[in-house]
Amino acid sequence: MILAVQLAAQGGSTAFHTNSCNISDEEEILVSETFDVIIIGAGTAGLAALREVKKRTDNFAIINDGPWGTVCARVGCMPSKALIEAAKAFHRRTSFEEFGIQGAHCLTPDIAAVLRRVRRLRDDFVASTLKATEVLGERAISGRARLLEAGRLEVNGRELRARNIIIATGSRPVVPSPWLALDTQILTTDTLFEQKTLPDRVAIIGLGAVGVEMAQALGRLGIEVTAFSESDTIAGLSDPKVNAVAAELFADEFRVHLGKRADLRVADGGMRVTTGTQETAVDAVLASLGRRPNIENLGLETLGIPLNERGLPPVDPHTMQIADLPVFMAGDASGMRPLLHEAADEGHIAGINATHPTPIRFDRRTPLAIVFTDPGIAIVGKKHTSLPRGTLTGEVRFEPQSRARMAQRNDGILRIYAEPGSGKLLGAEMCSPDAEHMAHLLALAIDRSLTVHDMLRMPFYHPVLEEGLRTALRELSKQLPHCRESDLAGCEAFGAQALD
């Protein structure tokens, strides 16, 4: 059957799952036949691949380097959102007085307790992901895999063969090596949630999704945050109007330096973030400069195909196949769509294709990215930068929106893009209340190729935030040919906040 490392049966120490492999030469290794599939990496993509591979063969192995439990559950989506929720809960006190509730000033955050809760939740989430591999016994191997060629790899000093290999090795935070040499506190999301508590002044360097989520959360928990980004845009927003609103809103909560490359130096025993001639003294730095695929020493060069300037092979996003090899790549490792639902899709596709005679082509989903700030940031479908010339735009500002006002959440902007003539929805960017829900609604509409009028034909309840979305759609509708008189899509606004 599969590679049978019969150590347990012989009373030897198993090298599987949590311990690194130390198989001595004397121990008997029976490589009875080649695996059907070996998955390298047990993150979200690897586990999604595993789910599909397991349905089709028992002859597989999954190899994981470092802790099992996925980046998402251990140090990514889950602990970060748990921290954000604590910050959101504490921040609500700032509107209490407006609601007529007194005494908010008595509330204080206990950062150590906040972090303990984050880790408690995190441990539960990790435990739930471990279930998928704990049951695999010898087929779950702890160790760092390295390709030797398309059907061969090495792990823990041993060679394994497979008819198909799935590479799902994920990514890790970028930290410039000169910074690592500084004898000072540089955090990444790999270490942030492990802190017992946090210092008074934190610099966030990089304002992509990680940077802006953590900058707002730490700022709301009372830490003095200064954020720096080389880029002028926040969290990948490409619509200048939405970006400007986001920048203004976040500048009310923490210091923001956009368009400035930051560097670090240590002076008088303290840490300084430098941008040109300006210096900011801080106690710790969160490096959120992006993530890099885990491909070093993976042996991609042994596949015999050209690698790009980042050292990555060509991967077909519809099959996840690398060139025409029996090797597939999924998740952050490919650097293509470093988001959880995309990693899960890519693992699913790779898992099916690695057990199928010829790769099946999958349609990919409508692009959707959500950043869990408040107001939230979301990008759906085509980004503003990739819209064809002449695209129509409908916009809503949330300051006057009735439901948002009732909740004291009336900030932000949502812009929707549509094709001229047909009114087909193309995309949207927003920094708006409930962006995560608005974005899902729009993704559904774009995926179904709906038009502005198709959407305006849908019911909009009253009073809900989605009425704001309808305002933007109505603005688009005015730029389109009129619909029939018998069509409710033509129903116009009252022009009264209470009713729209």
Ligand SMILES: Cc1cc2nc3c(=O)[nH]c(=O)nc-3n(C[C@H](O)[C@H](O)[C@H](O)COP(=O)(O)OP(=O)(O)OC[C@H]3O[C@@H](n4cnc5c(N)ncnc54)[C@H](O)[C@@H]3O)c2cc1C
């Ligand atoms: C702070 C943070 C917040 C995030 N929040 C969100 C969010 O809210 N929503 C969202 O959609 N996405 C979010 N993401 C992104 C999301 O977490 C990733 O896209 C996803 O986890 C990638 O999964 P993966 O399977 O590709 O990689 P991973 O989960 O990283 O798994 C890869 C595994 O492979 C192992 N490995 C590496 N090299 C080897 C080797 N040579 N041999 C064997 N094993 C190896 C690694 O150790 C790891 O265990 C967030 C990321 C971070 C860091």
Ligand SMILES: NC(=O)c1ccc[n+]([C@@H]2O[C@H](COP(=O)([O-])OP(=O)(O)OC[C@H]3O[C@@H](n4cnc5c(N)ncnc54)[C@H](O)[C@@H]3O)[C@@H](O)[C@H]2O)c1
């Ligand atoms: N809500 C979510 O979906 C979510 C949350 C967190 C992370 N993620 C994923 O994790 C990945 C990594 O996120 P990220 O925010 O670390 O990376 P990112 O690549 O999105 O952003 C990094 C930012 O750092 C800036 N930067 C780089 N070097 C700099 C320097 N020296 N000085 C100042 N600025 C500098 C860049 O200009 C860029 O804006 C993303 O791909 C994202 O998809 C997603």
